[in-house]
Amino acid sequence: MKTILVPLDHTAAAEHTLAYVNKLAVRWPAEVVLLCCIPATDIGQSAADLAAEEQRLRSLVERLRYQQLTRQDGRRIKYRYRVLSGCLHDHVRAEASACAADLLVMGLEHIDCGRQEAPGNHAAAITELVSCPVLVVPPGRRALPSRLVFSADFASLHLNVLPRLSALESAFPGDVDLVQFYPPAARGQRRQLKQALSRASTQLTWTTITPHLLEDDAPLEAVSEFCARTQAQLLVIAPTSSAQLLQYFDSCYTTTRAYHTQIPVLVLRTAERPPSAACCDRCAERLEQEQRKVVLPNYHAVHWA
Structure with missing residues (x-):
């Protein structure tokens, strides 16, 4: 089954992001993993505080699920909740790997670690941390693309x-x-x-x-x-x-x-590879070995006193 990882903050635009994800999860279909990272300066790290945040997230999900979708479509979506203390950029790599995310969806104006930056800045930083494609959704309600x-x-x-x-x-x-x-x-x-x-x-x-x-x-x-x-x-x-x-x-x-x-x-993240003058992998390996020989000192050529 496909998996969509959705980092959410508690801004009004987060509802638009989740509404878009709901439509996408019905069409694909996919499991939705909701990730909410709370800065440690805002709340304590106790289990009770994190449980309260998770309940707040569940209430938002249930409200949007049945307001936006038909009852049958709403029931088809499977949600998982991850509420962590800290910043999104500290957890997103491990969370995307743990759930084997096929796609990460986040808002254009997402707030990370309590910092509000220019639109897209946080999304650009998160893209560098995960290997799956990242879908950046601007505020507003919209239909799925055709x-x-x-x-x-x-x-x-x-x-x-x-x-x-x-x-x-x-x-x-x-x-x-x-x-x-x-x-x-x-x-x-x-x-x-x-x-x-x-x-x-x-x-x-x-x-x-x-x-x-x-x-x-x-x-x-x-x-x-x-x-x-x-x-x-x-x-x-x-x-x-x-x-x-x-x-x-x-x-x-x-x-x-x-x-x-x-x-x-x-x-789509592209894997950056440094340019190589080698024509094939075997030549590249030979060039790398030659470069190592140049870097390492030749002790046999030294005239010791």
Whole structure:
């Protein structure tokens, strides 16, 4: 059975996050693991305090389950509760591993350890800590997506990312637009970029996939405009660094309510590997051994007194 890990705080936006997860859990279907981390400065670490917080969480779940869903759908969702003392970034890695989370869903304005930062900052930090995809949901009530936009640099995208995305096809069925932006200086690489787009489309399991190779020297603004033009309901990204992820939620975009900050964003973590001059694994191992020999001192060559 699939598992969705949902970190919740006690803000009003948390209800919107949980309402979205409820719809997703019915469609997939999946078990929902609710994780609530309470800063130790706010409450004591006694079992009674944590039990009171868990009861508060259960009350929220039961209220939303039967207000939002039909009784039959509400009964189908299985919940597990985890209430811990401390900060989310201290526990999320272990919790995601323990429940074998297939997806982590959190709010765009999630508050961690009592600190309220710019929207998306905490989500970007959590993405670095877990290996599963992270779905960032902005405040507001919305339907599940039927039109998706997947924007990435497909020429450098690691192949392990695409099966991870295909595993979510039944959770997010619909039409998928693959979008690759390139600057004017890269016009000579259009053929390679088209081939990379074609390879990506063949490895994804959605029925309707439309590739788009577009020229633009400001890809972030361009993808937001593309999502607005196609009325996309979910943006999928595969940033190559935490700095690149933070750009999507920069204050200039959240303040001006850019389109991509008003829809859920699914973040796929890419495994960063350092560039290697080796042509194969055997050559890479040989180069590594040679580098070790250079680093280690050659005591036999030293003339001892």
